[in-house]
Amino acid sequence: MARRSEFQQIADLFAPLAASAPGALGLKDDAALLVPPAGQQLVVTVDAILSGVHYLPDDPPDLVARKLVRVNLSDLAAMGATPAGMLLACAFPRDCSDAWVEAFAAGLALDVVEFGCPVIGGDTVATPGPATFSLTALGWAPMGQALLRRGAKAGDLIAVTGTIGDGAVGLWAAQGRLTGLGVPEDACAALAARYHLPQPRLVIGQALRGLASAAMDISDGLVQDLGHVCAASGVCAEIRLEAVPLSAALQVAREHTHIADELVLTGGDDYELLLTIPPENWPEVEARLGPLAPTVIGLCREDDSAAETVRVLDRQGQPMQLAATGWQHF
Ligand SMILES: Nc1ncnc2c1ncn2[C@@H]1O[C@H](COP(=O)(O)OP(=O)(O)OP(=O)(O)O)[C@@H](O)[C@H]1O
Ligand SMILES: Cc1ncc(C[n+]2csc(CCOP(=O)(O)O)c2C)c(N)n1
Ligand SMILES: [Mg+2]
Ligand SMILES: [Mg+2]
Numbered sequence: 001m002a003r004r005s006e007f008q009q010i011a012d013l014f015a016p017l018a019a020s021a022p023g024a025l026g027l028k029d030d031a032a033l034l035v036p037p038a039g040q041q042l043v044v045t046v047d048a049i050l051s052g053v054h055y056l057p058d059d060p061p062d063l064v065a066r067k068l069v070r071v072n073l074s075d076l077a078a079m080g081a082t083p084a085g086m087l088l089a090c091a092f093p094r095d096c097s098d099a100w101v102e103a104f105a106a107g108l109a110l111d112v113v114e115f116g117c118p119v120i121g122g123d124t125v126a127t128p129g130p131a132t133f134s135l136t137a138l139g140w141a142p143m144g145q146a147l148l149r150r151g152a153k154a155g156d157l158i159a160v161t162g163t164i165g166d167g168a169v170g171l172w173a174a175q176g177r178l179t180g181l182g183v184p185e186d187a188c189a190a191l192a193a194r195y196h197l198p199q200p201r202l203v204i205g206q207a208l209r210g211l212a213s214a215a216m217d218i219s220d221g222l223v224q225d226l227g228h229v230c231a232a233s234g235v236c237a238e239i240r241l242e243a244v245p246l247s248a249a250l251q252v253a254r255e256h257t258h259i260a261d262e263l264v265l266t267g268g269d270d271y272e273l274l275l276t277i278p279p280e281n282w283p284e285v286e287a288r289l290g291p292l293a294p295t296v297i298g299l300c301r302e303d304d305s306a307a308e309t310v311r312v313l314d315r316q317g318q319p320m321q322l323a324a325t326g327w328q329h330f
C-alpha cells in the first residue's frame with residue numbers, strides 16, 4: 001500500500017492532537033494563535049531527540065513520542081510552569097512506515113491528554129539520516145514567579161525529587177546489559193521503564209514557586225547539572241553520596257551486579273528536579289508536598305575558587321574523584 005502523503009499524515013495523525021486548542025486552527029494555517037492568560041508569562045523551551053543518541057533505534061514509537069514530550073515538559077516543570085501547548089518538528093527517515101508514524105502519534109495522543117497540552121503546530125520533513133524530533137513546549141507561569149537557576153544562596157539545602165540513576169541504569173537494562181547477571185526481570189523492567197518514560201515533575205515545580213531559591217531539571221547528570229545551578233547562582237555545592245535517593249529497583253539491581261556510583265551521579269536521563277531551598281522554607285515545602293517532598297542531598301556553600309564547584313562526599317566522607325560529571329554531546 002502507498003504511504004500516506006505529508007499532508008494526509010498531518011491531517012490524519014497530527015490534527016486530532018490539536019482538537020482542544022482552537023488557536024491551532026486545525027493545523028491548517030501558517031501559525032497558531034495563543035492568548036496569554038491575564039497576569040501570566042510565557043515560558044518556552046525546546047529540546048530535540050535523535051534515534052541512536054537519545055533513544056534506541058528499536059524503541060517502540062509510542063514511547064519515543066512520549067519521551068519527546070516529557071523531556072520538554074520536564075524543562076517547564078523546572079521553571080514552575082503549567083504546560084499550554086507544543087510545536088512538533090519531525091524528520092522521519094525516508095523509509096519510515098505508516099505504522100511507525102501511527103504508533104508515534106498514538107503515543108503523543110496519550111500525553112496530550114495526560115498533561116493537558118495540545119500540539120498546536122509543527123513541521124514534517126523526510127531525512128536521509130536518523131529520525132530526529134524537536135519539540136517546543138509552551139507554558140505559563142505567574143508573572144515574575146518562574147523558578148530560575150540563578151537564585152541559590154550559601155546555606156540553602158540542595159534537594160532532588162524522586163530517585164536518581166534509574167534513567168542511566170535503565171538504558172543499560174533496555175540494551176540488555178543487565179541480562180544474565182541475576183538481576184530480577186521486574187527490576188530490569190522497572191529501570192528500563194524509567195529510561196523510556198520519564199515523569200516530568202510539573203506538580204512539584206508549580207508547588208515550589210516562591211519556596212525554592214533555584215531549580216533545574218536533571219537531564220545530563222546530577223553532578224554536571226548541579227554545576228550549572230552553582231555557576232548561575234555564584235555558589236559552590238557539597239552533596240553526600242549516601243543521601244542520593246535510589247529506587248527499590250536500582251537497589252535490587254545493585255545487589256546482583258556492580259553498578260558504579262559514578263553512573264548514578266553522572267549518567268543523566270533522570271528528568272527529576274534539582275532544587276535549592278532556603279532552610280526556613282523547608283517546613284512549608286514538606287507541608288505543601290507531603291510524600292512528594294524532595295530529598296535533601298547537600299548544602300550550598302560560599303563560592304570558593306580554591307575548591308571544585310560541586311564536591312561529592314563518598315560514604316567515608318571523602319571527596320570523590322569523578323572522571324566526568326555528566327553527558328556532553330561534544
Ligand atoms: N543552539 C542553541 N541556540 C540557542 N540557545 C541554546 C542553544 N542550545 C542551547 N541553548 C540554550 O542554552 C541553555 C542550556 O541548554 P541545555 O540544552 O543545556 O538545557 P536543558 O534543555 O535544560 O538541558 P538538556 O538539553 O540536557 O535537557 C538553555 O537556555 C537553552 O535554551
Ligand atoms: C541510546 C542512548 N544513548 C545514550 C543516552 C544518554 N544521553 C543521551 S543525550 C543525554 C542528555 C540529554 O540530552 P540533551 O542534552 O541533548 O537534551 C543523555 C544522558 C541515551 N539517552 N540514549
Ligand atoms: Mg536542552
Ligand atoms: Mg532539557
Ligand SMILES: [Mg+2]
Pocket residue numbers: 074075078216217218219
Ligand atoms: Mg533542563
